[in-house]
Each structure stands twice: as structure tokens, then as C-alpha cells.
Amino acid sequence: MSVPWFERVVAWYGSLPGVAQLVLVAVAVFAVGSVVGRPVIDAVQWRRGTSDAVKEAVESSYVALLAIASVLVGFAMSDVGSMPAATGAVLAAATLSAGIGARDILRNTVSGLLIANTTDVSVGSWIEWGEYEGTVQSISLRQTKIKTWDGESVLVPNSELTNNAVVSPQANGVYRVDYEFGIGYDDDLQAAKACLREEAGRIAGAASEPEPQVAVSDLAPSTVNVQVKVWVHQPTPGKAARVRSALLERGKERLQAEGVSMPKPIRTIDGSVALDREGDRGGYHGVQ
Structure with missing residues (x-):
């Protein structure tokens, strides 16, 4: 026994262009996943002792994975194979751009988790990296806020801190x-x-x-x-x-x-001075 409204929905869905089908399915999957996954995210985030950076990482990671899964399901359930070549090229370019951006986000996310679980680098720590040094003010998922001795606030991508040597003068007491x-x-x-x-x-x-x-x-x-x-x-x-x-x-x-002398450094300048006289007028040509 068929359900008329369901058949009408299926027919309407089939009449949509491939891109519209992909977007519709992706949005639907993302919405359902957000509602279903919220209790799990809340349970993990509010565990005792969980740092703010880890809480942010849990939610951001879940959202990123859900978005990827939504797009994949959208591809599987849509007629994207019938799209014009130009539309497919645009979609491929957009996917590539998103992938490049996601790579940097993922790299900083992993770096943020590593920093958040490192005892030598935490809020209030005094650190030195590269040519800079200062006190850590906050650690987020993608960046660390550091206050330099000049009073400036510097936002440093987490990947820069994990990929380079970081000195912690306070670590050993x-x-x-x-x-x-x-x-x-x-x-x-x-x-x-x-x-x-x-x-x-x-x-x-x-x-x-x-x-x-x-x-x-x-x-x-x-x-x-x-x-x-x-x-x-x-x-x-x-x-x-x-x-x-x-x-x-x-x-x-x-x-x-005590009468101990502290001599200044001795500097020796070598060279010569050339004078060129033209008539009654002398010209100075400087040190050679």
C-alpha cells in the first residue's frame, strides 16, 4: 500500500537538479545529527576536569565530522552525475578550497589539544618561542593568546607553537x-x-x-x-x-x-685621508 504524500515527496525530490538534491540532503542530515549528537557532546564537555580547549575541540570536531558526513550522504543520495560539466567543475573547486581550509583548521585543532594537555604550557605560563616571549593569557582551539613584555597581545596559531621549539623557563621551578x-x-x-x-x-x-x-x-x-x-x-x-x-x-x-677598572672596548679604525688641492681651494675626499 503506497502512501500518496510520500510518493509526491519522492517525485518532487527527483525533479530537483542534482545540486539542489545534494544541498537538501546535506542540510537534513546535518540538522538531524546536530539534534541527536547534542546530548553526547554535552556529556563529554561537562565532565569534571575537562579544560575549555578540550571542550571547544569536542564540539568543533563533531561539527566538522558531521558536516563531512552530511556532504558525503548528499552525494550518495543525489543525482550529481547528471550535472553540467561547468557546475561540476565549480563544485569540485569549492570542495578543494574547503579541503585546504579544513586542513589548516584540523592542524590547529590537533595542536590546540596537544597544548591543552601539556602541563608546561598553560594559562599564566611564561614561554619563549622564536624571537618572542611572554605570558599565556588564554588557549583556544585554533590559537593561543600571549601577552608580551611590551604589553602587546599576540594571537599565535597553535600549530606554530607545536611545530617549533617552545622554552618554558618556569617548568623546572x-x-x-x-x-x-x-x-x-x-x-x-x-x-x-x-x-x-x-x-x-x-x-x-x-x-x-x-x-x-x-x-x-x-x-x-x-x-x-x-x-x-x-x-x-x-x-x-x-x-x-x-x-x-x-x-x-x-x-x-x-x-x-674596590678600585677594579672596567675598561671600555678598544676600537681601531684603519684608513687614510686624501686631500686634493685645486688652485687655492682644497677638496676633502674622505676616508679611503
Whole structure:
């Protein structure tokens, strides 16, 4: 026994162009899938301990998969084979463009999940990557928001952070601050090192363990360079900056108080000056 309204719907559907059939089926499948899948998405998203990035990833991934499935079902249930060649070419080009865009979205999505489940990179973390550094403000599915020391907010694609080396100065709970002091060749090297070691141990915020280290790092043309290393426990950008500033100030003042010279670099300029006199007038031709 046939159902008249169903036959009319089938006949109407069959009279539609192939593209219209594809769009109609895809929209219908996507709508049904959205309603049916919502309880599952909500259950996963509101699990205890699930991060915001993972919640966003679950919903975005489900929507993306549902959209792909809807298009595939639309192709299977539509008469796209009868479409004109021009229409098929346009549809193929659109599909290719969507695929290229989906590739970048998928790459950043996977990267966002990796970052969200990494303990070394989280909101509030101090990180360095490439030529940049700053504090993580938020982590979303596709990008990470970072505040630089200049107060600028930078939106970094997640794939850039996962595909490149990222340094986390806070990860191990200790951070090294160092500086090179240049002293004269005629000065007492051991006395200068002792002064710098003593001052490094008095810096507020610097760790007593590991102990400060003072060692000759280079024999420059005009100075003997002495590197001083101190460590900071539970480092923050501000704490590290204060310790470094104190190291420079205390080291300089102590060396000057002890009469230790800190010569400036010697620069030698080679060349010659040519003068060309024409009549009673001289002309300067510069350094050659």
C-alpha cells in the first residue's frame, strides 16, 4: 500500500537538479545529527576536569565530522552525475578550497589539544618561542593568546607553537640569570671574582642553592670577561628582571668601590685621508 504524500515527496525530490538534491540532503542530515549528537557532546564537555580547549575541540570536531558526513550522504543520495560539466567543475573547486581550509583548521585543532594537555604550557605560563616571549593569557582551539613584555597581545596559531621549539623557563621551578663583567688585565682577577661572588650571594630573590657561580668566560682585547650566574626559584618574568638588575647594579658598584677598572672596548679604525688641492681651494675626499 503506497502512501500518496510520500510518493509526491519522492517525485518532487527527483525533479530537483542534482545540486539542489545534494544541498537538501546535506542540510537534513546535518540538522538531524546536530539534534541527536547534542546530548553526547554535552556529556563529554561537562565532565569534571575537562579544560575549555578540550571542550571547544569536542564540539568543533563533531561539527566538522558531521558536516563531512552530511556532504558525503548528499552525494550518495543525489543525482550529481547528471550535472553540467561547468557546475561540476565549480563544485569540485569549492570542495578543494574547503579541503585546504579544513586542513589548516584540523592542524590547529590537533595542536590546540596537544597544548591543552601539556602541563608546561598553560594559562599564566611564561614561554619563549622564536624571537618572542611572554605570558599565556588564554588557549583556544585554533590559537593561543600571549601577552608580551611590551604589553602587546599576540594571537599565535597553535600549530606554530607545536611545530617549533617552545622554552618554558618556569617548568623546572628554577631559572638562571647571568651577566658578563669586563675587568682590566692589570687588575687582581681573583679579588674581583671574590667580590662578584659575594655580591651575587646577597641579591634579594636569588637562590642560595645552587650557589652563585663566577668564572672567566673570555679574554677580550681590552678586558678579562668574568661571567656571574645566579639562580631564581619559582621564577616569574618580573622576579627574574629584578634579580638581573640587582646583579648588574651591585656588581658594578662593588667593583668600583674596590678600585677594579672596567675598561671600555678598544676600537681601531684603519684608513687614510686624501686631500686634493685645486688652485687655492682644497677638496676633502674622505676616508679611503
